[in-house]
Amino acid sequence: MNEQSNIAVNADSEPVAFNAALAEPFNVLIVGVGGQGVIMVSKVLASLAQAHGFEVKQSEVHGMAKRGGIVFSHVRFGPKVWSPTIPKGEADVLIALEWAEGLRWLPHLKRDTGVFICDTKRIVPPFACRSRKPGAVMRYATETAEQVSAYVSEAYAIDATRMAEELGNDRAANVVLLGALSTVLEFSLPEWERTVTSFVPKKTIAVNSAAFELGRAWIAEAKTSSPTGDVAATPAPTHTPYTARLEITEAWCKSCEICVKLCPERCLTLDADRIAKLIAPEKCTGCRLCEWLCPDFAIRAHLDTEAAVMEAAR
Incomplete structure (x- = not known):
């Protein structure tokens, strides 16, 4: 694991137990940006709870979130x-499937007993750049996992996107977080596995199952290696110069032609074959607008x- 981006804070609690005498509703908030699979996570959880006989209410906002919105x-x-x-x-x-979104929603979490599970993925919108040049300083959340730990009782900062990429499908990052969530809530492992596989495309069942187990x-490793919450600092966003490649x-x-019309630098066109x-x-500049907006x-x-x-050239 990458110790600098996978961090557990105050990770010594047991799974939350549910029973028929549960007096108040149990509340789970899932946040991120368009294209990350937020709704899929909520549907898996809602389906599990409903299968246990609980009354379930689900509310979501995703209207203008196509490829990058909240x-x-x-x-x-x-x-x-x-x-x-x-x-x-x-x-x-x-x-949280994105770091800044996780921080933005922290006030909604119970201060004394809430559990925070967040991908360290940082999706920086183009308008956060102070200039249009690659490597420009960005106006983005700089809080670290150590700082977040002061506001919650239990926190996990996981580089879920990188873990999913290593499995061959970065879109499985949300299932990595579902695997993490499954250790916090007291639903049986077979129930989790059966429900997750029912919500993913059949051709991706293998990679999503691997992501869930990861x-x-x-x-499990975080709770063993950091029982007292002693952790290294989460790296703040860096401004290392880069070269953009499409x-x-x-x-x-x-x-x-959406990408052509909305590219801020006007560096795209359609060729003779309209590609x-x-x-x-x-x-x-690598602003990713074309990537996010391409339907x-x-x-x-x-x-x-x-x-x-240099590494790729070797």
Whole structure:
């Protein structure tokens, strides 16, 4: 594991037990940005709770969140649930698929007993850059896991996206976090596995199952290695210079021209076959607008540091 980006704080609690006498609804808040799978996480949890006979209320906001906007989902379950939304300061668990979104929603978590599980993934919007040049200083949350620990009783900062990438599918990061969540809530492992596999595409069951187990294993290791909460600092966002590189899958491009029209640097065009093409790579800042806005996932931006380029050339 990458000790600098996978951190457990105050990780010495037992799974939360549920029973029919649960007086108040149990509240789980899932937050992130468009394209990360926030809604899938909430549906898995809601399905599990419903299978146990709990009344379940789920509320979500994702309207304009296509590829990069804010997404959040409330899941409440218990013998009786009246409201679908979680009051501020009443979330028992906060699951965040993006670091800044996790920090933004911290006030909704119970201060004394809340559990915070967050991917260290940082999705920095283009307008957070103080200049348009690659490597520019960004206005982005700089809080570390150590600082967050002062506000919650139990916290996990997991580099779930990197873990999923190593499995061959970065979109499985949300399932890595589900694996982590499964160690916090007292639903049986077979129930978790059966429910997760029912919500993922059949062709991705193997990689998602591996991601789920990876999340569980990481939490188990974290609780063993950091029983007292002694941790290293979470790295703050860095401003290492990089070179932007676009990967365009021509077979997926539908010639909609969204990327061309909305590119801030006007460095994209459609070629003779009406396929998106980068015509001015020196102008590309790696802002990722084209990647986030492409409805067919045909564009992916890579921000290559000098060290990464040298490593790839070996």
